[in-house]
Each structure stands twice: as structure tokens, then as C-alpha cells.
Amino acid sequence: MKTAVIYWSGTGNTEAMAKAAAEGANAELFSVSEFSGNVADYDAIAFGCPAMGAEVLEEDEFEPFFTAAEGSLSGKKVLLFGSYGWGDGEWMRNWEERVKAAGAELVNGEGIIVNEAPSDDDLAKIKEIAAKLA
Template sequence: MSKMSVIYWSQTGNTEAMARAVAEGAQAAGAEVKVLEVSQASGSDVQDCDLLALGCPAMGAEVLEESEFEPFFESIEGSLSGKKVALFGSYGWGDGQWMRDWWDRAGKDGAKLYGDEGLIINETPDDAGLEQCRSFGGGFAGF
């Protein structure tokens, strides 16, 4: 059984809903899943898992949230080489540039990235969006 950490930051609850749905899909596929807000996460939550799902919405000019999530991500950069990583988040404007930038950063760090460019959902995930998250989590559990 794969161990997965789902670590996220959410202001409005959109990315939290995505994180919980990703976790549900992974659990249904047989993974042991721990879901943590980024403020509760540590480097050991990254190192002690087989699969790492990270969730953060687009903020400001399409960047990662700067007070908690960006510092956390910076703290684990350099330790993602060979780690299976999935990225997800919600956005309300722009075209997903924050995800492309984040994807590139994780890839340059040597992460084995799941999917084509992460999973993004505009605004609040509806039922179809939540199902997309569950499917993403289930697929990642078998990655």
C-alpha cells in the first residue's frame, strides 16, 4: 500500500475541497493518505511518503501563496529528486501560469511529476470538478 501525503493551502476553501477529493480518490484506490494544511506539515511529511500531492491556489499575479505555502515549498526544494509528486489548485483569473511555473520548478528539482501539467479548477469545484479531483487522486495512487 502506498503512503500519500496531501499538503495544501486554502483561503476560500476551494483548494481544501480539492485536497479532500484527491485524498478520497487515492484512498478508494488503496493508498494510505494523510491530509495536512501546509501550516501543519513538516519535511518529514514529505520524506515519509511514497506519493506527495501538493495543493495551492493561484494568488496575486499568478504565484503560490507567499506567507505559508511558498516558504514551505522552498524548504522542500532540493529534496524532491525521485519523489512522485502531483500538483493541484484552484484559480480565479489568469490562464494557469502559476501552475506551469510551479510544475517547472518541481521538475527541475527532479520530481517525478504526475499528469501533464497538474490539475487546476476555476473557482469553486462543482460536482464534476470534485469527481475530476477524485479521479486525479486515484490515478496518482497507482502512479
């Protein structure tokens, strides 16, 4: 099974989560700017992006990438994760709905959100859940 973890991180919090997810899923790890492949070529994908602005995905790189990838998610296992510093997780709930509407199976039934920097326990949980992608 071919698995990728694709993320955007501004402060390093979501990057730490991405590294834990890649380890747990035994997946290829890419920042969104480094990913030059095709999402359709993967069986399972973990996407990571923090909440930005008024609880939205990062708008310059990640949102356009994810919008383009949505059409390739049907039938795939998907894990969503990200960090936030304010709000109540609305960006993740909206993102989960987009993934479900695209026909993907949301591993764990919901995304994983962490307030600010992930703790060692948070990273262990992400690793454990990401293993379900395999």
C-alpha cells in the same frame, strides 16, 4: 506506499480539492500549517495551492514550505492542484516546471486547475487522477 496531500486554502476551494485528492489517493491530509512531518518520508505527495496576487503561490506559508520541500522531491510522484479566479494558469505552469526540475514525476503530466469553486465533476476528476499516486 506512504502518500500525503498538503495544501493551503484561503476560501475553501483548494481545501475541497485537497479532500477529493486525499480520498482518491487514500492519503493523509494536511493543511500546510498542520504538516509537521518530513516530505522525504513520503513516496507520493499532492500539493494544493491557489493562484495568489500576480499568479504566484501563497507567499507567507505555502511558498516557503514548498521551497524547503523541493530538495526532497526527486524520484517522487507528485500531483499539483489549485484554484484561480483570474489569469491564465501561469502560476501552475511555473510550479510544474519547479517540480520537474526537482526530479519528481508529475502525475498526469500537468497540474489540475479549477476556476473558482470546483464542481462535482472537477472533484471527481481530481479523485480519479489522485488515485494514480498510489
